Amino acid sequence: MKDFRSAFPYLVPFFVFILIGSFACSLKEYAYFLYPAKTVVTAGLLVYWWKRYTEIRLSFSLVALLAGFLVFLLWIGLTEYLPFKTFHPPPGGYNPVKDDPSLTAFLMAFRLGGAVLVVPVFEELFIRSFVIRYLVNSDDFRAVPAGTFTWFSFAGSVIIFCGGHQMWEWPAAFAAGIIYNLILYRRKNLFDCIIAHATTNLLLGIYVLTTGKWGYW
Numbered sequence: 001m002k003d004f005r006s007a008f009p010y011l012v013p014f015f016v017f018i019l020i021g022s023f024a025c026s027l028k029e030y031a032y033f034l035y036p037a038k039t040v041v042t043a044g045l046l047v048y049w050w051k052r053y054t055e056i057r058l059s060f061s062l063v064a065l066l067a068g069f070l071v072f073l074l075w076i077g078l079t080e081y082l083p084f085k086t087f088h089p090p091p092g093g094y095n096p097v098k099d100d101p102s103l104t105a106f107l108m109a110f111r112l113g114g115a116v117l118v119v120p121v122f123e124e125l126f127i128r129s130f131v132i133r134y135l136v137n138s139d140d141f142r143a144v145p146a147g148t149f150t151w152f153s154f155a156g157s158v159i160i161f162c163g164g165h166q167m168w169e170w171p172a173a174f175a176a177g178i179i180y181n182l183i184l185y186r187r188k189n190l191f192d193c194i195i196a197h198a199t200t201n202l203l204l205g206i207y208v209l210t211t212g213k214w215g216y217w
Contacts, residue, residue, distance in 0.1 A: 002140055009049035010130035013122040017042045032107055035094065039114035046121055055129050055146040055190045064192040067183050068199025071176045075204060078172040079216075087168050089215035111217060112205040120197035123164070127177075128184050128193050132157045147188035154181055176200065 001007065020038035024031040079089050096107035133141035135153035158177035165173040180193050208216045 001134075001138060006142055007130060007134075009052045010125050013042045013045040013049075014126040016045060017119075017122060032094065032096065032098075035114060036107070036110040039110055039118050042122055043118050046118070046125075053125060053129075053190075056194070057189050057191055059189060059191055061187060061189075061192045061195065063186065064183055064195040065199050067179050068196040069203065071179050071196065071200040072203040072207075074175045074179075075172040075200065076207065078175060079169065082171060087171050089168060089213060091215055093214040094217035095214040108209065112202075112209070115201040115205050116198050120194045120201060123161075124180070124190055124193045124197055127157050127161050127164075128180060129190050131160055132181070132184070145188070146190055147184050147186075149185050157181060 017038050020041060021034055024034055027034065079087060082088070094111060096104055096111050098104045098107065129146065130141060132153045133144035133146070133148065135156045136144045136148055136150055158174060158181065161177035161180075162170050162173045180196055183192050183196050184190065186192075204216060208214065
């Protein structure tokens with residue numbers, strides 16, 4: 001890569017979010033505060049670099065919403081109804097319900113808000129803007145127009161997207177990676193991928209809150 005610093009706006013938010021979350025084990029009973037913390041820090045980084053993300057063009061797409069809904073259905077179907085327990089969600093996960101109602105509301109708002117407003121942005125920027133374009137042209141990924149297709153970048157981005165999830169999520173993440181990629185190739189606008197991803201996460205968050213299946217979180 002000619003100028004590695006050009007990748008910072010795509011790499012730093014993604015890895016900072018993961019890095020902050022890695023301290024969960026050391027914080028024990030206070031680990032639930034890490035999600036609000038990493039959400040705020042990552043959102044700040046995205047705002048700081050926002051003008052660099054020229055591949056995001058605000059627009060409305062019904063296709064993106066429908067794709068997000070489809071991924072949600074596949075996510076539930078491929079994690080609850082496959083006959084292999086390896087691909088079933090764990091019994092426990094991020095549970096925001098605490099004895100204090102105010103704390104519960106605070107944690108729920110950050111968990112759902114982060115999943116809808118922050119996670120789709122930095123994940124799509126990393127996978128479907130940086131990774132896809134880097135696999136097309138590693139010398140200067142910025143010279144590659146958004147939505148440029150090659151089989152190598154298509155397959156590589158789906159594999160890396162799966163690798164960013166736990167093993168039990170792999171079948172669902174594989175399907176989601178393909179669908180989000182197809183949205184990018186059709187629309188040539190990263191914002192549509194973000195909307196599709198946000199729709200999936202919103203529906204999944206509502207599903208978790210109404211069923212208490214915290215393993216998804």
